[in-house]
Amino acid sequence: MATVIPTAPRRAKRRDRKSGVNQAGKQMHGSKLTYVILAVVVLISIFPFYWTILAASTSNTEINKVPPNWLPGGNLFKNFHAALNNVDMGKALVNSLIVSGCVAAGTVMFSTLAGFAFAKLRFRFRSVLLGLTIGTMMVPYQLGIVPLFLLMTKLGWSDHLQSVIFPTLVSAFGVFFMRQYLLNALPDELVEAGRVDGASSLRIFLSVVVPIARPAMAVLGMLTFMASWNDFFWPIVVLTSDNPTVQVAIDNLGSGYVPDESIIMAGTLLGTLPVLAVFIVLGRQIVGGIMQGAVKG
Amino acid sequence: MAVATTESPLEKALPPPGGRSWRSRRARWDLKFSPYAFVSPFFVLFAAFGLYPLIWTAWTSLHKVELENPDQSTWVGLKNYTDLLSDHNFWNAFRNTFQMGVLSTVPQLMMALGLAHLLNYKLRGRTFWRVAVLSPFATSVAAATLVFAQLFGRDYGFINWVLHFAGIHAIDFQNGTWSAQIAISVIVTWRWTGYNALIYLAAMQSIPAEQYESAAMDGANRWQQFRHVTVPGLRPTIVFTIVVSTIGASQLFGEPLLFSGGGSNPEMGGVSRQYQTLSMYFYERGFTDQHLGRAAAIAWAMFLMIVLFVLINTLLARRTRSAK
Numbered sequence: 001m002a003t004v005i006p007t008a009p010r011r012a013k014r015r016d017r018k019s020g021v022n023q024a025g026k027q028m029h030g031s032k033l034t035y036v037i038l039a040v041v042v043l044i045s046i047f048p049f050y051w052t053i054l055a056a057s058t059s060n061t062e063i064n065k066v067p068p069n070w071l072p073g074g075n076l077f078k079n080f081h082a083a084l085n086n087v088d089m090g091k092a093l094v095n096s097l098i099v100s101g102c103v104a105a106g107t108v109m110f111s112t113l114a115g116f117a118f119a120k121l122r123f124r125f126r127s128v129l130l131g132l133t134i135g136t137m138m139v140p141y142q143l144g145i146v147p148l149f150l151l152m153t154k155l156g157w158s159d160h161l162q163s164v165i166f167p168t169l170v171s172a173f174g175v176f177f178m179r180q181y182l183l184n185a186l187p188d189e190l191v192e193a194g195r196v197d198g199a200s201s202l203r204i205f206l207s208v209v210v211p212i213a214r215p216a217m218a219v220l221g222m223l224t225f226m227a228s229w230n231d232f233f234w235p236i237v238v239l240t241s242d243n244p245t246v247q248v249a250i251d252n253l254g255s256g257y258v259p260d261e262s263i264i265m266a267g268t269l270l271g272t273l274p275v276l277a278v279f280i281v282l283g284r285q286i287v288g289g290i291m292q293g294a295v296k297g
Numbered sequence: 298m299a300v301a302t303t304e305s306p307l308e309k310a311l312p313p314p315g316g317r318s319w320r321s322r323r324a325r326w327d328l329k330f331s332p333y334a335f336v337s338p339f340f341v342l343f344a345a346f347g348l349y350p351l352i353w354t355a356w357t358s359l360h361k362v363e364l365e366n367p368d369q370s371t372w373v374g375l376k377n378y379t380d381l382l383s384d385h386n387f388w389n390a391f392r393n394t395f396q397m398g399v400l401s402t403v404p405q406l407m408m409a410l411g412l413a414h415l416l417n418y419k420l421r422g423r424t425f426w427r428v429a430v431l432s433p434f435a436t437s438v439a440a441a442t443l444v445f446a447q448l449f450g451r452d453y454g455f456i457n458w459v460l461h462f463a464g465i466h467a468i469d470f471q472n473g474t475w476s477a478q479i480a481i482s483v484i485v486t487w488r489w490t491g492y493n494a495l496i497y498l499a500a501m502q503s504i505p506a507e508q509y510e511s512a513a514m515d516g517a518n519r520w521q522q523f524r525h526v527t528v529p530g531l532r533p534t535i536v537f538t539i540v541v542s543t544i545g546a547s548q549l550f551g552e553p554l555l556f557s558g559g560g561s562n563p564e565m566g567g568v569s570r571q572y573q574t575l576s577m578y579f580y581e582r583g584f585t586d587q588h589l590g591r592a593a594a595i596a597w598a599m600f601l602m603i604v605l606f607v608l609i610n611t612l613l614a615r616r617t618r619s620a621k
Contacts, residue, residue, distance in 0.1 A: 030418035283428035
């Protein structure tokens with residue numbers, strides 16, 4: 001396994017280390033060119049979002065205009081309405097909220113528990129078990145698709161939300177993420193002090209570890225929520241359009257018979273807005289979380 | 298990997314075993330067993346939804362099993378695997394996966410490195426730039442692909458409209474081989490470049506400033522500093538992102554599945570399977586043709602390839618480290 005060396009969790013408001021240092025040892029300012037290149041990158045990053053809004057707000061006769069209209073048209077809500085009639089996007093949004101909420105909550109809880117044990121508790125086979133945990137990241141999810149599908153059929157869970165929730169309730173990435181954070185953020189003395197006071201491990205976990213782990217838990221929760229919201233392969237296998245998540249609904253929009261492109265775009269926009277809203281509000285924290293040594297989970 | 302000792306200083310501090318007090322015995326048990334309880338949810342759930350499928354798939358790949366009747370199986374030994382070797386659709390999918398993996402990973406990581414370097418300057422509105430380059434990461438595969446499929450449209454697509462200014466004739470992205478693979482790689486690159494740039498940026502900031510200072514003292518210019526201080530400092534991170542991106546690329550599924558923009562069999566990956574990946578072929582075998590044994594063999598072949606790749610990478614990384 002390649003070893004990751006996550007950077008230590010940063011204290012909020014801590015000034016960034018110097019980098020790109022000149023003779024005098026001061027941090028270099030970005031030149032004009034730096035800003036120009038960054039602006040181009042940001043434009044490319046954001047353009048597809050803008051395009052989606054343009055396409056979702058035009059009528060179908062206008063969508064294929066070359067060159068396109070550069071300002072949104074007035075048909076947005078009409079198209080939203082049509083998209084909601086074509087696929088059950090309303091139900092899909094509720095379903096995705098339930099699934100992503102449960103998966104995020106479960107992952108955060110179990111990852112914090114296991115991460116604390118791997119970071120601060122001594123027990124036999126600790127390093128072996130940790131190695132196993134990281135090794136599980138190598139298993140491609142395709143390996144599980146068929147047997148899980150049969151398992152869910154046997155359990156009678158097909159097309160029910162629990163079939164999407166349970167398999168993703170834990171993540172090796174989450175365990176590793178919490179362990180790395182707690183290694184640095186949780187002083188050994190606090191755990192020892194709890195022991196001396198006669199507190200049980202669980203009590204120490206609840207009253208000492210959780211308050212300290214809270215920032216990392218929030219970041220892991222957000223990352224997991226987004227990943228779960230955007231999960232695609234397994235939901236389209238096990239769910240049908242009767243009980244879809246947002247991704248299943250979008251898949252139906254794209255591959256089903258929907259009369260026009262602007263309605264497809266309106267549905268896509270509807271399905272993306274909630275995550276986008278989370279991202280815009282909490283973007284700074286998400287950036288911080290990824291920079292704390294996040295890896296693709 | 299050191300095995301943790303079971304005697305912690307703390308255990309010595311506790312009253313000796315055999316102490317009659319029930320409290321101390323409970324504390325001792327707690328110390329011994331609670332760590333296992335804390336890690337058990339992960340392992341229990343992984344056993345049910347990770348390990349069991351792994352073993353089941355291995356077993357099934359040695360049998361003939363049909364989706365209509367999954368409880369009936371006939372032992373066929375390695376036939377599913379030997380059939381794969383002579384199956385040109387499998388090799389086609391393998392080649393496509395490899396090509397798109399290279400097309401989407403190599404430029405992506407290079408751009409991410411350059412972008413991280415720019416973000417590392419002292420910038421006005423630092424947080425804004427970071428959040429903005431990460432924004433594609435917030436979209437889903439499905440949403441991004443539908444939008445890009447429109448942008449790459451043949452007759453009215455925005456990209457062809459831009460290209461015509463450069464005097465390039467309209468390209469039929471969906472039906473070409475290279476053009477479709479490049480278009481799909483662009484979607485992957487668009488979604489992940491900012492994310493990897495932030496990972497590189499974090500690693501760059503943990504390189505001590507003294508290293509740059511001493512390089513500057515030695516008269517190294519900016520480019521030399523980047524080459525001789527930044528890149529060596531990022532080596533473990535670069536190896537890591539290569540491994541993770543490659544594992545991701547080997548499982549490419551959603552983008553090519555939706556890129557065709559509908560049609561009856563999207564898992565075929567275009568009219569002549571010109572962008573069908575291994576994951577899509579796996580899906581086609583398992584759920585369209587309903588041959589579970591064959592699908593299982595494809596999944597295991599993928600797993601073995603990933604393990605092999607990670608091993609080679611780890612060895613190479615060790616080699617370069619010891620060679621230094």
